[in-house]
Amino acid sequence: MRFDVVTIFPDYLRALDLSLVGRAVATGTLEVHVHDLRRWAHDRHRTVDGTPAGGGAGMVMRPDVWGKALDEVMGLDGTGSSTDGADPAPGRRVLVVPTPSGELFTQRTAEDLASAATITFACGRYEGIDARVAQHYRARGVEVRELSIGDYVLSGGEVAALVVIEAVARLVPGVLGNPDSVVEESHGADGLLEHPAYTRPLSWRGLEVDPVLVSGDHARVRRLRRDQSIARTAQRRPDLVAVLGASALDGADRAA
Numbered sequence: 001m002r003f004d005v006v007t008i009f010p011d012y013l014r015a016l017d018l019s020l021v022g023r024a025v026a027t028g029t030l031e032v033h034v035h036d037l038r039r040w041a042h043d044r045h046r047t048v049d050g051t052p053a054g055g056g057a058g059m060v061m062r063p064d065v066w067g068k069a070l071d072e073v074m075g076l077d078g079t080g081s082s083t084d085g086a087d088p089a090p091g092r093r094v095l096v097v098p099t100p101s102g103e104l105f106t107q108r109t110a111e112d113l114a115s116a117a118t119i120t121f122a123c124g125r126y127e128g129i130d131a132r133v134a135q136h137y138r139a140r141g142v143e144v145r146e147l148s149i150g151d152y153v154l155s156g157g158e159v160a161a162l163v164v165i166e167a168v169a170r171l172v173p174g175v176l177g178n179p180d181s182v183v184e185e186s187h188g189a190d191g192l193l194e195h196p197a198y199t200r201p202l203s204w205r206g207l208e209v210d211p212v213l214v215s216g217d218h219a220r221v222r223r224l225r226r227d228q229s230i231a232r233t234a235q236r237r238p239d240l241v242a243v244l245g246a247s248a249l250d251g252a253d254r255a256a
């Protein structure tokens with residue numbers, strides 16, 4: 001899978017050189033290309049924004065600059081090549097626009113995006129990107145996903161791009177050393193939060209690890225962990241409980 005990120009703060013994406021994604025890039029499992037939007041702003045001041053039509057505070061990012069950038073990065077500029085000279089990979093291409101007004105990004109969204117061949121992120125700043133950019137690329141047949149990572153105010157889309165890339169990349173075959181790691185996690189297929197995790201020492205400052213966990217009785221361990229997941233979900237995320245089927249909560253001890 002190839003990720004492209006277009007931003008006015010390319011250094012913000014240096015975290016992608018590290019850890020899981022960095023290792024996957026080094027092994028060739030992933031490609032990550034970060035592009036400075038100002039490359040496509042050709043006036044003397046490399047202007048990328050303008051005052052909002054209709055008035056209001058802040059600035060809006062210009063569609064003409066974004067159009068030139070995204071055409072080239074997504075290989076839509078007629079030459080079929082992107083900025084690094086490589087032809088765009090065949091397969092599903094997605095343009096992601098992080099925005100507070102987008103659909104909520106969840107593990108299900110990550111699982112859906114994991115089948116894409118290329119994902120391009122348009123990271124807005126200021127009051128966001130002129131709405132015609134998403135409209136234009138949808139009209140050209142590009143799959144455009146306007147995504148929110150949560151209901152809070154951020155200064156731009158870069159941190160959201162990091163979140164989405166991490167969540168999607170770990171689902172790409174070959175990125176995780178142990179594919180089983182994807183299964184045992186919160187927000188898994190059963191929709192429950194993950195159970196508490198423990199390790200040694202079994203006794204620490206008067207707090208004991210439940211003896212069931214070291215009993216060797218795998219059936220009891222599974223049951224305990226499921227009960228803990230259900231109790232944790234019911235206490236912390238009643239919104240998730242509301243969408244779970246009744247069977248998912250059958251007979252569990254809901255003590256918090």
Ligand SMILES: Nc1c(O)cccc1[N+](=O)[O-]
Pocket residue numbers: 098099100147148149150151152153154155156157160
């Ligand atoms: N919440 C927010 C924002 O305030 C600005 C850009 C992107 C996001 N978001 O993806 O959630």
